[in-house]
Amino acid sequence: MATPPVTNWQSWLAEHGARLLLFARTQARCEADAEDLLQDALVEASRKCDGRPPDLPPDLPLVYATLRRRAIDLARSTDRRGAREERVMEEVDTCWFDDTIEKKETAQTIDRAMKKMPEKFREVLMLKIWSELTFAEIADTLGIPLNTAASRYRYGLEMLRRDANLNNLKQQ
Amino acid sequence: MKHEPEMDPAFEAELRKTLPAKLDDRLLGRLEQAVAAVPELQPHAMEFGWKFWLMPGMAVAALAIILTLKPGPQLSPQTPHNPTLAVDATETKEAPLELFPALRYNEVASAYEGNIIELPGQQPYRHMRLRSVDTFTWKDPNGPTRVEFTVPRDEHLLIPAEIH
Structure with a gap:
């Protein structure tokens, strides 16, 4: 993957944030869950980066893997709550792509x-x-x-x- | 991109032109705030996981093996044999044991009646030999310690005899 070296979180998020959110949306059942998943995955992945400077973001594949694992955990816990609370992804029809x-x-x-x-x-x-x-x-x-x-x-x-x-x- | 197989390069390129929706400022600010709140990572050396204990553990195991397999002190063939008793110089810190006599009894094991002994100018005597065992028991009043020892004893008696 040809990604230029990033120096801090701000530029890293500007470069990869949209892609990560897109993947989070494919994994979550609603927009709010997707945002929560993305935030939790970023925090967890940055904690896993032993020995790295705190301002250096983690490797991208690690964030994707963490995001997916958290999505599975979330889906399991949501399933346990029952169908009554189940939210459908298409409830709020947010376009996943840049539709401007x-x-x-x-x-x-x-x-x-x-x-x-x-x-x-x-x-x-x-x-x-x-x-x-x-x-x-x-x-x-x-x-x-x-x-x-x-x-x-x-x-x-x-x-x-x-x-x-x-x-x-x-x-x- | 790395050298990856592409199924339909033209179609894939067209798809890539459609970009994912951008993060809005609200979400971007939220994410930046969240990652900024991650505490500074501790250096590796301060982690007390299994790797931390690996080297000290191996050193202790190696030391234990060396001490176990180390041969004990061997007698030198040139050392002349010294029959003197070894003196234990170590002091016992335990309180001295006090024993008191508790029981003593005597048991005759066998009796042997011997010949008549006649001496000039004296009355005759009958020789008897008693073989007996004296048993002494000492006990510690403050504990269960009990010492018992036996002493065999032969006793020769001259009993005045009357000859009818």
Whole structure:
């Protein structure tokens, strides 16, 4: 991953914050949970960085892995509360992509397609396309074999392409 | 990007042009505040995990093995044999044990009647030999300590005899 060296949290968040939030949204059931997950994962990952200066942010794959693990824990605890309190992700239809100005239509099309996609394909696609992790890093983050990560990516990409609204993506 | 296989480079490039939604200022401020509140990390040396105890533990184990396998003091063949008793110079710090006689009894083990002894100008005597055992018991009044020792004893008697 070609990321320039970062010097402090502010620039690091400016560079990676949007990608991390995107992944957090794919893992959480609502917007509030996604924000909480992101914050908790950042704090936990920064605590795990033994020997690092406190102003130096942690490695990105570690943050993704921490975020996913916390999302699983949160989902388990939410499931225990029962269906009554279960919140649906689409309750507040926040667009996951930058839908400002000229790319609005494309962003919303991708957003809809990604939200419809099964989670196992979606999370690999998110990490590969928008987080720019390698397949090895994706496999570590999700706890799956490398070949599985690659095949899920291929299927996810195919699903996205097959989507009727994305057939003309290149022409937009 | 590293050298990763790409399934459809053109399509992937198009997808990447659509950026994730940016963090709003509220969330950005919240995250910056949260990570700033993380306490400064302790250096490695101050952690008392298993790695901290590994080296001292290994040193103690090695010392214990050396002491266990070390041969004891060997007798030198050139040392002349000295039959003198070894003196234990160590002092016992325990209180001295006080014993008091508790029981004494005598038991005749066997009796042997011997010949008649006649001496000129005296009455005859009959020789008897009694083989007996004296048993002495000493006890500590403050505890269960009990010492018992026996002394065998032969007793020769001359008993005046009357000859009818």
